[in-house]
Amino acid sequence: MAGADHVLARSFMARALRLAEQGKASTHPNPRVGCVIARDGVIVGEGFHRRAGEAHAEVLALRAAGGKAEGAEVYVTLEPCAHHGRTPPCVDALIAARPRRVWAAMQDPNPLVAGKGLDRLRAAGIEVEVGTLGEAAAALNRGFISRMSRGRPWVTLKLAASLDGRTAMASGESQWITGAAARADVHRLRGEAGAVLTSSATVLADDPRLSVRLDGDWRQPDRIVLDTHHRVPSTAKVWAEGARRLLLSSDAAAAAPPAGVEALTVAADASGQVDLHAAMDLLGRLEINEVLVECGPRLAGAFLQSGLTDEIVLYLAPSLLGHEAQPLAHLPGMVRLEQRVRLKPVDLRLIGEDIRVIAVLEKGEP
Ligand SMILES: [Zn+2]
Secondary structure (H helix, E strand, O other): OOOHHHHHHHHHHHHHHHHHHOOOOOOOOOOOOEEEEEEOOEEEEEEEOOOOOOOOHHHHHHHHHHHHHOOOEEEEOOOOOOOOOOOOOHHHHHHHHOOOEEEEOOOOOOOOOOOHHHHHHHHOOOEEEEOOOHHHHHHHOHHHHHHHHHOOOEEEEEEEEEOOOEEEOOOOOOOOOOOHHHHHHHHHHHHHHOEEEEEHHHHHHHOOOOOOOOOOOOOOOEEEEEOOOOOOOOOOHHHOOOOOEEEEEOOOOOOOOOOOOEEEEOOEOOOOOEOHHHHHHHHHHOOOOEEEEEOOHHHHHHHHHHOOOOEEEEEEEOOOOOOOOEEOOOOOOOOOHHHOOOEEEEEEEEEOOEEEEEEEEOOOOO
């Protein structure tokens, strides 16, 4: 049975997680971290990490607590760092402040450092408790965890279709079939992912901006275009903004990219297209934690069949487009039921008049 300390710890850790969420659209490539310092059940300092290069959550909370941190309980959503990154290690600041105990929701997901920060706290005589609200903490940093443990970003595939799973008329005539609320929800997804990926086919057909157009302090996501043969013109709207603009091509001899766009060569797969596994490994090396894929049925199908897709977010508009309209995803070679893409729904709700389904891909042996 959980003691009173643990009940209190869950409540303060929940507060720390809410603080961490405030950095959701701005901390990348760093993890989202919140910290609460309490003494005798009262918060004496708190903070969250806002941006890479700026102070970590623990340092901000210690600063706010001042001398009151001595003998206090510290609640932090991720193991405090023990290495010199862009800022000095938080473990040193904690040891200097002499709290009684540090509660960490989870260990550092980097297998090379996991547990080392906690070990240093213990060695300094500070009690350590790990795992309070650990699942929620891991969900908040799924992208950072993915990059640390798998070397590639968390991949979310965004899809929109009619209720009968169709995306555009056979003629290619397509337009947003979902409503304004669903479109705003997509802008939020882009901002939180921090990077949006599409194909040259989508850029040439629809010329999307893939931007975040919401009130508030949103960073424009990185734009990544898979363009095997450099067909995307410099005037494409996708290049108009974005901290980083990356063109991934398998054709090293292709023409120079537009100004401000970084062209990177990726291995080709058997069909001559950019190899998606190599592309995701490259994004991992570029410190991209999460990527939102927005594309047409061909690339969507390739992502679904690649095993790289972690989650789909599917918006279903209350309309029917009929059997001649285009499907949601091309899944070549799929002829037997046992080959089907298996999904586990995790959320279902109405967004305006559209239905939003969030589902994770079932991994492993079918
Ligand atoms: Zn730190």
